[in-house]
Amino acid sequence: MDEADLLGDRIAIMAGGSLQCCGSSFFLKKKYGAGYHLVIAKSQRCDVGKVTSLLRHHIPSIEVENNVGSELTYILSEEQSAVFQEMLSDLEDNSLKLGIDSYGISLTTMEEVFMKVGADHGQEEENDHIEMLNRNGDAYKEKNGHIVDSNSRSSETKLNMQENDFLTGWPLWRNHVLAMFMKKVLSTVRSWILFLIQNIIPVAFLIIAIIVARQMNASNDLPDLDITLDSYDNPITVMTTDNVNNNIFNQYREMLQTEYRESIDWGITSMHYNMLNATVENTARVRMRYIIGATFSGKNDTITAWFNNEPYHSPPLTLQYAINSIVKSKLGLDYSISFSNFPLPFTIDTQFARLAQGSNMGFQLAFNIAFSMSFVSSFYVLFYVRERVNKSKHLQFVSGAKVSSFWLIAFVWDYMTFIFTSLCLIITLACFQEDGFKTGIELGRMLAILMFFGFSMLPMMYISSFFFTIPSSGYTRMTLLSIFLGVAAFMVVQVLSVEDLDLTHVANGLHWGFLIIPHYALATAIHTVSLIFSTQSLCDAVNEVGDSILNITGLPDTGIADYACIIQPERCCDIEQDYFSWTNGIGRNVVFMLVVGIVLFVILLSHEYRVFDIIIYCFKRQIASKPSQEGTKDSDVMEEKRRIRSGEISFKDHCVLLKDVTRYYGKTLAVNQLCLGIKEYECFGLLGINGAGKTSTFKMMTGDVKISYGDGWINGMNLKTEMKKVHKHIGYCPQFDALLDDLTGKETLVMYCLLRGIRLKDSWHIAEQLSRDFDFHRHLNKQVKNYSGGSKRKLSAALALIGDPPIIFLDEPTTGMDPATKRNLWDTLCKIRDSGKCLILTSHSMEECEALCTRLAIMVNGTFKCLGSTQHLKNKFSEGYMLTIKVRKANTDTHETATNIEAIEHLVKSNFPSAIPKESHQELVTYFIPDVTLPWSKMFGIMEDGKKSISVIEDYSLGQSSLEQVFLLFTKQQRE
Numbered sequence: 015m016d017e018a019d020l021l022g023d024r025i026a027i028m029a030g031g032s033l034q035c036c037g038s039s040f041f042l043k044k045k046y047g048a049g050y051h052l053v054i055a056k057s058q059r060c061d062v063g064k065v066t067s068l069l070r071h072h073i074p075s076i077e078v079e080n081n082v083g084s085e086l087t088y089i090l091s092e093e094q095s096a097v098f099q100e101m102l103s104d105l106e107d108n109s110l111k112l113g114i115d116s117y118g119i120s121l122t123t124m125e126e127v128f129m130k131v132g133a134d135h136g137q138e139e140e141n142d143h144i145e146m147l148n149r150n151g152d153a154y155k156e157k158n159g160h161i162v163d164s165n166s167r168s169s170e171t172k173l174n175m176q177e178n179d180f181l182t183g184w185p186l187w188r189n190h191v192l193a194m195f196m197k198k199v200l201s202t203v204r205s206w207i208l209f210l211i212q213n214i215i216p217v218a219f220l221i222i223a224i225i226v227a228r229q230m231n232a233s234n235d236l237p238d239l240d241i242t243l244d245s246y247d248n249p250i251t252v253m254t255t256d257n258v259n260n261n262i263f264n265q266y267r268e269m270l271q272t273e274y275r276e277s278i279d280w281g282i283t284s285m286h287y288n289m290l291n292a293t294v295e296n297t298a299r300v301r302m303r304y305i306i307g308a309t310f311s312g313k314n315d316t317i318t319a320w321f322n323n324e325p326y327h328s329p330p331l332t333l334q335y336a337i338n339s340i341v342k343s344k345l346g347l348d349y350s351i352s353f354s355n356f357p358l359p360f361t362i363d364t365q366f367a368r369l370a371q372g373s374n375m376g377f378q379l380a381f382n383i384a385f386s387m388s389f390v391s392s393f394y395v396l397f398y399v400r401e402r403v404n405k406s407k408h409l410q411f412v413s414g415a416k417v418s419s420f421w422l423i424a425f426v427w428d429y430m431t432f433i434f435t436s437l438c439l440i441i442t443l444a445c446f447q448e449d450g451f452k453t454g455i456e457l458g459r460m461l462a463i464l465m466f467f468g469f470s471m472l473p474m475m476y477i478s479s480f481f482f483t484i485p486s487s488g489y490t491r492m493t494l495l496s497i498f499l500g501v502a503a504f505m506v507v508q509v510l511s512v513e514d515l516d517l518t519h520v521a522n523g524l525h526w527g528f529l530i531i532p533h534y535a536l537a538t539a540i541h542t543v544s545l546i547f548s549t550q551s552l553c554d555a556v557n558e559v560g561d562s563i564l565n566i567t568g569l570p571d572t573g574i575a576d577y578a579c580i581i582q583p584e585r586c587c588d589i590e591q592d593y594f595s596w597t598n599g600i601g602r603n604v605v606f607m608l609v610v611g612i613v614l615f616v617i618l619l620s621h622e623y624r625v626f627d628i629i630i631y632c633f634k635r636q637i638a639s640k641p642s643q644e645g646t647k648d649s650d651v652m653e654e655k656r657r658i659r660s661g662e663i664s665f666k667d668h669c670v671l672l673k674d675v676t677r678y679y680g681k682t683l684a685v686n687q688l689c690l691g692i693k694e695y696e697c698f699g700l701l702g703i704n705g706a707g708k709t710s711t712f713k714m715m716t717g718d719v720k721i722s723y724g725d726g727w728i729n730g731m732n733l734k735t736e737m738k739k740v741h742k743h744i745g746y747c748p749q750f751d752a753l754l755d756d757l758t759g760k761e762t763l764v765m766y767c768l769l770r771g772i773r774l775k776d777s778w779h780i781a782e783q784l785s786r787d788f789d790f791h792r793h794l795n796k797q798v799k800n801y802s803g804g805s806k807r808k809l810s811a812a813l814a815l816i817g818d819p820p821i822i823f824l825d826e827p828t829t830g831m832d833p834a835t836k837r838n839l840w841d842t843l844c845k846i847r848d849s850g851k852c853l854i855l856t857s858h859s860m861e862e863c864e865a866l867c868t869r870l871a872i873m874v875n876g877t878f879k880c881l882g883s884t885q886h887l888k889n890k891f892s893e894g895y896m897l898t899i900k901v902r903k904a905n906t907d908t909h910e911t912a913t914n915i916e917a918i919e920h921l922v923k924s925n926f927p928s929a930i931p932k933e934s935h936q937e938l939v940t941y942f943i944p945d946v947t948l949p950w951s952k953m954f955g956i957m958e959d960g961k962k963s964i965s966v967i968e969d970y971s972l973g974q975s976s977l978e979q980v981f982l983l984f985t986k987q988q989r990e
């Protein structure tokens with residue numbers, strides 16, 4: 015509105031898709047505006063009745079428009095401008111007697127014009143809507159059956175909230191649990207894709223691990239080997255015969271040719287002679303490539319099969335070709351014999367050595383499950399980073415959430431989701447029926463390990479969420495950290511454990527250290543379980559061998575474990591060992607996971623209860639020092655400081671009392687020794703440009719950040735020591751919408767109602783009512799992430815009012831709201847203020863402060879530069895008046911127009927010598943009159959006379975310099 019007023023030559027207002035009005039700002043204000051606002055700054059002894067009757071003497075229909083704090087407002091209609099001079103001079107003469115400090119006059123604003131035009135339109139629409147519902151026999155009914163009048167909604171909400179019997183004790187705790195569960199369950203359900211991925215990842219990794227391990231045959235003996243020339247690089251087969259018609263020789267040669275291999279037929283020559291020559295010629299070639307050969311003797315059908323004794327498997331290979339040449343020549347080409355080498359099973363020693371090196375399924379499972387859990391666990395960081403960074407967590411605490419219920423329910427729900435993920439993993443594992451992971455007990459043991467892991471992993475993720483401000487970077491970094499500290503550490507320890515490296519003592523040391531990392535403890539636990547199972551199986555196998563020896567020899571049986579114990583004393587003597595044993599089992603892992611989980615929970619809760627802050631405070635025994643400079647010399651600000659510092663006003667009779675409240679961020683002084691007392695029925699406004707320190711002041715008052723120096727009280731409770739109690743007395747609308755995107759507006763409202771101690775059945779009703787009051791009822795069932803910026807703001811403002819708190823903090827509550835809703839909110843806030851509540855708001859809108867604030871302060875560089883009611887500040891810091899004159903349109907005669915302007919200029923210059931022409935366009939001429947000593951009555955008198963004597967003056971407006979000008983006066987001083 016301000017921008018349109020300032021920049022627009024012509025302004026059009028649209029509503030319901032059609033143009034409602036159009037014209038210059040002056041024209042619109044005159045046509046649609048209510049007129050002038052006469053604002054009177056009252057002293058303590060001002061009698062409003064007497065002031066009104068004095069004014070009524072001149073304008074009988076005049077009514078009090080607003081009587082808030084120290085200000086009294088009347089609307090002066092334009093049509094009565096003729097009596098202004100007389101009335102105002104009467105007011106000026108009697109001001110002392112009536113208890114009037116000062117007064118000012120300002121013209122209607124563009125926003126009021128917008129409201130009038132827009133509201134008319136809105137009313138029409140609403141009437142149409144009600145009529146339509148009536149026609150449908152539906153009437154605009156609430157569930158309880160009565161018709162709701164839009165004007166009565168605000169008061170009805172308030173009434174209901176006051177009537178509400180707020181829960182306390184155990185029922186309140188139950189409410190909190192319900193609210194927290196609601197938040198967690200709905201968030202998980204709404205982001206089901208994330209939850210699906212969380213479950214798919216470990217299952218996918220597990221399947222891949224098992225398939226790969228099976229392919230590698232990691233758990234069985236070596237496979238058989240086909241004996242064929244294919245296994246050698248470019249083999250050369252040599253042959254000789256004394257009879258070239260020898261069938262077997264020909265078959266031999268043919269076999270090799272069919273296989274497209276290089277072969278040398280030395281014919282009827284000696285093999286010895288040729289081989290010697292070839293060796294002399296190129297020894298390396300013969301050694302590397304001459305693998306087999308054969309000599310065929312025709313006389314007595316003798317075949318001599320030659321082989322190079324350097325390559326493996328050459329004797330059976332040469333035999334295979336020699337025999338096959340016979341088979342094929344005698345039985346036909348379709349016949350052949352294939353040779354294979356079947357390795358002997360691994361010896362017991364080798365099998366134990368392979369177990370120790372991790373060449374088994376258990377190792378693959380441990381590695382892959384821990385790896386996939388690195389991805390799964392980091393999912394739990396996302397929600398908490400988001401909730402903390404967007405201040406939703408803080409708002410929940412301000413609204414009554416307790417640290418215990420907040421984290422207990424978070425853990426219970428997260429643990430339940432983790433159990434689900436673990437069950438997916440166990441079911442997959444059961445499907446593959448791998449040795450050691452197939453019976454109920456084995457799978458149950460695996461589930462138990464995962465459960466212990468979940469217990470330690472979750473608090474680790476909760477704590478780590480404090481270190482990140484971007485959820486995705488939190489996820490990535492925590493995943494990498496888990497892989498590095500969990501999986502990579504597991505690999506390192508495994509490698510160092512290989513006996514040949516002689517570093518087992520280092521591996522043991524590292525193992526103890528890394529056990530505090532849940533992912534490492536998980537990997538080693540799975541590996542250990544598998545190792546114990548495999549060892550037991552091997553020992554059993556050894557014992558079976560022992561049994562068979564006893565059977566054969568007929569020696570007496572001295573115990574089943576003995577044989578294995580003799581062969582493998584280190585591994586098999588304690589064969590019935592407990593899986594959960596401390597030394598060889600997973601006892602250490604389990605205890606570490608349990609203890610780490612408990613310790614991390616203690617750290618988490620200590621952080622939330624600010625125990626560390628207290629400890630640091632005790633150790634340092636110092637707090638930030640008092641800033642050296644006061645930063646202001648304004649008399650009102652200094653007087654407020656004096657009264658607070660001297661104890662003249664105390665926290666007992668003030669809702670909010672700040673005494674030298676100071677905030678440092680590192681070395682940045684954000685708030686400098688604020689002293690302020692606010693009473694009930696007051697709305698205090700904090701104005702200031704970006705970075706002035708308004709939000710920091712709010713944060714200190716709501717417990718979001720600590721007070722560096724000074725002290726503060728809310729309803730008599732200390733901000734430093736009784737913040738939990740303070741929260742019960744305040745409502746807070748933060749600067750940025752602290753909302754959970756996945757919840758709907760209704761669910762959000764209900765959740766905060768529950769936190770405030772309102773019963774569930776009432777909460778739904780209150781949610782409905784608040785949404786109507788704040789005009790977002792149409793969006794009530796939409797997820798917050800689909801809300802427009804303005805609707806989010808409405809929801810945030812509605813949250814601050816839940817539970818009827820006596821003190822309400824509103825940090826730029828109307829940013830992004832459309833003017834109609836803004837006015838609606840202002841109306842609601844005015845009613846709340848007039849009901850005895852204390853409102854504190856920050857705003858960049860001067861109009862908002864003028865509409866709501868009984869007192870305000872302009873903040874610059876963390877200090878108050880001025881303090882008082884709007885009219886007081888305008889009068890104190892006013893730099894002059896704005897005079898706008900509308901010139902009657904001349905009949906396109908430029909000469910006449912110039913004459914008219916000259917006449918007006920003469921009028922202004924002769925009566926207001928200090929007037930400075932500001933703008934002159936179309937038919938409007940604007941002057942700035944810096945002489946603040948001129949009484950209003952005199953100025954109106956001059957202009958009324960001028961209007962009568964100079965016919966070209968069609969109309970005029972006269973107003974005081976705005977609050978915005980006062981604001982700009984101070985904010986020039988803000989440091990860069």
Ligand SMILES: Nc1ncnc2c1ncn2[C@@H]1O[C@H](COP(=O)(O)OP(=O)(O)OP(=O)(O)O)[C@@H](O)[C@H]1O
Nearest residue numbers: 679682684702703704705706707708709710711749
């Ligand atoms: N967490 C922080 N760390 C460091 N400096 C900070 C932090 N928060 C605020 N500040 C600094 O403190 C000063 C006051 O900031 P604050 O947010 O209170 O201003 P503001 O008046 O609320 O501004 P705006 O109107 O933009 O919200 C600024 O200089 C800001 O940079």
